[in-house]
Amino acid sequence: MKAKSLVIVESPTKAKTIGKILGEKFTVVSSMGHIIDLPQKKLGVDIEHDFAPEYAVIPRQRKILDELKKEAKGKDHIYIATDPDREGEAIGWHIRENIGAKKKVLRVSFHEITPAAVSSAFKAARDFDLNMIEAQVGRRLLDRLVGYFLSPLLWKKIARGLSAGRVQSVALKLIVDREKDIQKFNPQEYWEIEAELKKPHSTHSQFLAKLEKIAGFKAELKNKEAADKVTVGIPGQIFKVTEVKKSEKKRNPEAPFITSTLQQEAFNKLRFTAKRTMMLAQQLYEGIDIGQDNPIGLITYMRTDSPRVAPEAIKEVRGLITKKFGADYLPPKPNVYKVKKLAQEAHEAIRPAFTSRTPESLKDYLVSDQYKLYELIYNRFIASQMNPARMEMTSVDIEAGIYLFGASGSRMVFAGFTAAYDKANDDQDKPKKELPPLEKGMALDLVKLLPSQHFTKPPPRYSDSSLVKALEEDGIGRPSTYAPIISTLLLRDYVRRIKGYFTPTELGQKVCELLSEYFPKVMDVKFTALMEEELDEIEEGRLGRTKVLEDFYAPFKTSLEYAQQHIKKEVVFTEETCDKCGKPMVVKWGRRGKFLSCSDFPRCRNSKSITSGVKCPQPECGGELIERRSTRGFFYGCSNYPKCTFTSRALPQEEGEKEKPAEPTSQD
């Protein structure tokens, strides 16, 4: 029997795909991510000795490592084909160091899983990039220091079980800061006046024009009096077209999806949370049984920060565009999309694995949500390689005495990529109506005036979509962590998702305030970007990992000591008194959230729950609803439990309050 080579990748699906490409001479196995890490139970960083890490095999990865060792035995060549980025290099290195066959191990890296890319990667097999691994270790240690020093501080000063970290705490700060902006926002009244106009002797040429200027100055109407003055002055004036400007505007298609944009669009168009989106994408990636042999992967890898597309796929989609839409829709050269500055580009864009598998052809095999997500990914990809849409934009000036009105309209000249990307979904920028044909000098009839009152609006709270967008823009977190960051903030009860929008809790605000006051550097959104710059320098061999850690740790330690001394643990007294001894009750935090404890603890050990003040809707129950916390999130239960087992997701609706539509689907 001939000796085989061993290839190690991260994911089982990737192993399957590569196995098919490489053929019989290779055994391809997966590591399922990292196999060793810092221990969970302790710091695992020797601060006295250059921040030396104490690594340990991740308990649940023990079996995997044993498998890898077994497979490594008797193989002539071992290729580590983990992702071509910082984490992938480190994962591979740790495998090499732990499977007991160091000498035979080589590193291969490719950015696309196509026969051409894989083949040339094996020809260019190389040694490990030690500087890259240094950078990863630096990143890991820094995160450990921040997380494992700040979290215990919170346990001591606020409540047990809390957490803080380089990423989650900054994400929390975004939400808390936004809430502050909203609270201090002062809405300003303003009025708009629209005129419904039509061409003389015409019955179906109505259109709307907006008041823009009065006597040459911008029309700013602060209140009803100002608006009334105008609405009284306008009738009787002669409306006349003074200017008609036409221009052609191109609208380019968007890049194919990467993780962050997929999460944004899936939330905006389908109301899927980031977590749900990733779960569904994983299912599409792993493959679905579509009646032929094995399950077949329907999309490329879903955790990526690069919009790059494999040349083979470009060729395929260009063929499809010509066939389905015609040559007019195909650009002379493939569209190329820019990579973000902080991207590590280990993977391709998220796209259909085979454009021949149209969403319609898979309808019978996919459940509804899978189908919707696949369709989104499919259409976005096709559209990304099509020609721009062309619109004819018209803007018209209309005078009525001293009053200047403006109207604008647009007409589609060429659909371009919008022929592929479902327009019904594409409601971001308001679709402008087409105007009737108008010419300079034309007189118009006023049908009616439509004054309307408005108020300036505060900035919106973050949603899954806008939070992920903000995180990505600031370089905070990675494709594999956007969704988990949100889950952590919810799990800790730092924020709640209300009708799809994040509101910080009192606890979240308190944690944020404490950290911001004592650790402003860590809480700065720029902290991660600065860290990334230093990691880049480590990768280039211009900076040592220990130096980076020392420079961070020295001032951090000082802040920590200062915080330990100066933050007072605050005790929250309530109006409630103890049933047993009459002393006031105080709020304490247990494993399952807040509860009331006698302030005389431990002499009096009485405790009780905090009730919501809302009666249990069960007939003849008489209990009150209490907010409970389980492993699966929050819910309301009856104070008479276990006698009454009533539960509900939210407090029963107040009378007269209307049900609002489109609550996003959530697992948190």
Add this chain to the structure above:
DNA sequence: CAGTGAGCGAGCTTCCGCTTGACTT
């Protein structure tokens, strides 16, 4: 696919970033 829970307080909680099954009804 939905459910979710009875003791918190004396021994334990926690980070970020890779990756998938993990429980039970």
